[in-house]
Amino acid sequence: QSEIAEILNVSQVQVSRLENKIIGKLKSKFKQ
DSSP: OHHHHHHHHHHHHHHHHHHHHHHHHHHHHHHO
């Protein structure tokens, strides 16, 4: 279970990073 939890935590971090990148791109587009 601990291994699965670690994988899930890593995936959540990667998803949050992707979301931040997408949000940043959308904000920059709206500013223009």
